[in-house]
Amino acid sequence: MQVTLIDSPVANVANIAxxxxxxxxxxxVTADAAVIASAQKIVLPGVGSFVAAMTWLRATRIDDAxxxxxxxxxxxxxxxxxxxLLFDVSHELGTTPGxxxxxxxxxxxxxxxxxxxxxxxxxxxxxxxxxxxxxAFYFVNSYAAANVDSEIAQADYGGSFTAAVQKEKxxxxxxxxxxxxxxxxxLLRNFVQWT
Amino acid sequence: MDVxxxxxxxxxxxxxxxxxxxxxxxxxxxxxxVLDGLELERGSRLHVVDLEASRSGRPVETEIVRRLAxxxxxxxxxxxxxxxxxxxxxLDCGAERIVVGTAAAESPDFLQQLVDTFGVDRIIPxxxxxxxxxxxxxxxxxxxxxxxxxxxxxxxLDIREILATDIRSDGALRGPSFALYRQxxxxxPLRVIASGGVASVHDIVxxxxxxxxxxxxxxxxxxxxxxxxxxxxxxxxxxNAIPERVIPCLDVRDGRVVKGTNFGNLRDSxxxxxxxxxxxxxxxxxxxxxxxxxxDEGRRTALETVRRVAESIFIPLTVGGGVxxxxxxxxxxxxxxxxxxxxxxxxxxxxxxxxxxxxxxxQAVVLSCDVKGRDAIVRSGKESTxxxxxxxxxxxxxxxxxxxxxxxxxxxGTNAGFDLELLRAVSGSVKIGVIASGGAGRLExxxxxxxxxxxxxxxxxxxxxxxxxxxxxxxxxxAREGIPVR
Numbered sequence: 001m002q003v004t005l006i007d008s009p010v011a012n013v014a015n016i017a018x019x020x021x022x023x024x025x026x027x028x029v030t031a032d033a034a035v036i037a038s039a040q041k042i043v044l045p046g047v048g049s050f051v052a053a054m055t056w057l058r059a060t061r062i063d064d065a066x067x068x069x070x071x072x073x074x075x076x077x078x079x080x081x082x083x084x085l086l087f088d089v090s091h092e093l094g095t096t097p098g099x100x101x102x103x104x105x106x107x108x109x110x111x112x113x114x115x116x117x118x119x120x121x122x123x124x125x126x127x128x129x130x131x132x133x134x135x136a137f138y139f140v141n142s143y144a145a146a147n148v149d150s151e152i153a154q155a156d157y158g159g160s161f162t163a164a165v166q167k168e169k170x171x172x173x174x175x176x177x178x179x180x181x182x183x184x185x186x187l188l189r190n191f192v193q194w195t
Numbered sequence: 196m197d198v199x200x201x202x203x204x205x206x207x208x209x210x211x212x213x214x215x216x217x218x219x220x221x222x223x224x225x226x227x228x229v230l231d232g233l234e235l236e237r238g239s240r241l242h243v244v245d246l247e248a249s250r251s252g253r254p255v256e257t258e259i260v261r262r263l264a265x266x267x268x269x270x271x272x273x274x275x276x277x278x279x280x281x282x283x284x285x286l287d288c289g290a291e292r293i294v295v296g297t298a299a300a301e302s303p304d305f306l307q308q309l310v311d312t313f314g315v316d317r318i319i320p321x322x323x324x325x326x327x328x329x330x331x332x333x334x335x336x337x338x339x340x341x342x343x344x345x346x347x348x349x350x351x352l353d354i355r356e357i358l359a360t361d362i363r364s365d366g367a368l369r370g371p372s373f374a375l376y377r378q379x380x381x382x383x384p385l386r387v388i389a390s391g392g393v394a395s396v397h398d399i400v401x402x403x404x405x406x407x408x409x410x411x412x413x414x415x416x417x418x419x420x421x422x423x424x425x426x427x428x429x430x431x432x433x434x435n436a437i438p439e440r441v442i443p444c445l446d447v448r449d450g451r452v453v454k455g456t457n458f459g460n461l462r463d464s465x466x467x468x469x470x471x472x473x474x475x476x477x478x479x480x481x482x483x484x485x486x487x488x489x490x491d492e493g494r495r496t497a498l499e500t501v502r503r504v505a506e507s508i509f510i511p512l513t514v515g516g517g518v519x520x521x522x523x524x525x526x527x528x529x530x531x532x533x534x535x536x537x538x539x540x541x542x543x544x545x546x547x548x549x550x551x552x553x554x555x556x557x558q559a560v561v562l563s564c565d566v567k568g569r570d571a572i573v574r575s576g577k578e579s580t581x582x583x584x585x586x587x588x589x590x591x592x593x594x595x596x597x598x599x600x601x602x603x604x605x606x607x608g609t610n611a612g613f614d615l616e617l618l619r620a621v622s623g624s625v626k627i628g629v630i631a632s633g634g635a636g637r638l639e640x641x642x643x644x645x646x647x648x649x650x651x652x653x654x655x656x657x658x659x660x661x662x663x664x665x666x667x668x669x670x671x672x673x674a675r676e677g678i679p680v681r
Contacts, residue, residue, distance in 0.1 A: 014531075015531075018506065019509055022509070048556065111425075111429055112423065112425050112426035112429050112430075113426075113429065113430075114626045114627055114628075116556070116557060116558050116597070118558045118597055118598065118628070119437065119438075119440065119628070119651070120437065120438045120440065120480060120681050121436060121437050121438075122435075122436050122437070122438065122679075136438050136681040138510070138511060140558045155436065156432075156433040156436040157436075157437075158429045158430075159429070178509060179509065179510060179511050179533065180509070180510075181475060181509050181510050182509075184509060185509060
């Protein structure tokens with residue numbers, strides 16, 4: 001199954017690429033907006049700063065390409081900051097609009113636990129095509145969405161937050177499946193094979 | 196598990212005794228002022244001990260209890276309750292429950308009367324233990340019967356919850372007596388309110404993982420602001436959400452895994468890529484790779500090893516050894532490390548921690564702290580720095596380190612157990628996670644490093660390399676002991 005991985009400079013593209021290949025993807029890594037616009041299955045990676053990642057998407061017009069592709073029925077998986085980019089807005093360093101594909105806002109963790117969250121955390125999935133059951137995944141994040149309509153998985157970090165979302169064919173996971181051993185590869189395999 | 200703040204009162208003040216001795220007393224001021232500083236939620240439980248009453252055998256600070264009860268708190272009051280009249284005095288003041296010590300151990304008839312008169316839900320028998328013996332009369336003397344007999348009698352009365360204190364750990368902040376609670380669980384179905392020894396939020400989390408522990412009394416650590424109730428309650432709400440990690444460590448030299456004792460006597464332990472793949476398959480949560488080569492040639496080989504290991508696993512990889520600059524740090528990240536550990540260079544130049552944290556994020560920066568005695572040491576264990584390890588770890592956290600890899604050089608490769616005192620000292624002083632390293636031998640060592648030591652991850656090398664312990668078996672053991680694992 002062909003998968004188009006967006007070659008963002010604000011991401012750990014090599015790691016995700018390796019995991020997607022391991023999960024059976026026929027992988028195309030590109031930053032060409034035209035190619036992305038006509039793709040059927042897209043992965044949007046991201047680590048670090050939401051603002052930097054969104055700025056790059058806008059500058060390259062990949063933001064429009066992703067919106068166009070999903071409006072034509074392409075499936076999309078956002079990973080970590082890539083997941084956050086799917087939302088309406090993030091409050092990291094001011095307020096920045098995201099792609100607006102998923103209703104909701106991304107905010108900094110509040111509460112007494114140390115930020116960033118670094119490490120494994122148990123994720124509870126409701127029924128969805130991406131992953132079944134409850135399993136630990138690897139997180140590195142200071143920001144997250146919470147209580148959004150499209151939530152398909154929750155985790156707790158001094159309060160519940162959104163670990164994964166789905167709206168029709170658009171998916172997002174706040175954790176790093178590429179660092180989550182067997183569970184992460186299983187999730188990626190489900191995305192690669194899902195139609 | 197309920198987190199129950201505790202204040203001892205004496206002559207109108209909130210105080211603490213150490214080891215139950217009136218001579219070793221700390222004063223905290225009027226109880227109301229003390230409570231105002233704790234930010235108790237409405238309706239929470241509060242444990243109050245009238246110390247004068249426990250010494251003299253009659254209620255003294257009834258006015259204080261009356262005033263505290265008006266604050267919408269659920270009070271449990273103890274101190275020398277030896278008659279129905281004493282008990283009624285406290286309950287009339289607004290206490291929800293009374294804590295009965297000496298009487299619970301020594302006079303079964305009296306306890307029966309209390310239960311018959313006030314109901315079993317208003318009585319909490321206190322069992323104070325020292326070296327397996329129940330102590331009475333302000334801990335001054337041993338009870339005439341064994342702990343087993345005393346517990347059996349409480350069960351016969353239909354008592355459901357007791358307060359258990361390990362006298363040796365009370366007020367000493369050396370950690371709760373997890374062994375006592377484990378022992379009680381084997382002896383009795385009674386629920387236990389744990390009391391004594393809590394020094395950090397890790398202690399509270401560890402207690403909440405004991406199935407028979409229904410409450411945890413915290414005094415000194417709360418009053419000294421080592422713990423906040425908000426944090427304790429947040430952690431206790433989901434004590435098992437975040438799995439604790441098991442991390443195999445590959446010490447790599449010239450492309451091979453090596454392992455020694457006390458940082459010396461290196462012997463070959465296999466191919467790093469084969470080890471890495473095997474460990475991920477066995478359930479390792481993360482891998483640490485330390486370059487222990489001494490030459491520049493060796494370092495270039497190590498970078499290649501890092502690349503090949505990173506490409507063969509799908510778990511986080513932390514790499515350390517010989518990192519001297521931001522560009523060394525970057526080279527390791529580019530080679531596939533998720534996090535990089537800094538050691539010697541950070542001691543000479545602490546700013547390196549801050550520079551790397553700013554450039555790559557706190558999550559990428561691990562302080563590797565090697566400790567001999569209580570001193571941080573450098574150059575693979577060869578040189579002492581005269582810097583206190585705990586101070587250094589606190590400083591590294593302030594500079595932006597995301598986690599601490601804490602290695603006891605004295606214990607390294609000895610299989611004699613982790614240095615729990617060192618672990619407690621560091622984990623109780625920083626908010627960031629501590630990885631326990633050096634000395635793993637028995638299964639219980641790993642449990643103790645997490646439960647007592649407050650470590651968020653446990654690391655071992657030779658045990659895993661030599662197949663004396665399988666990661667899967669270790670994780671199954673930890674799970675049986677109530678510690679969440681992936």
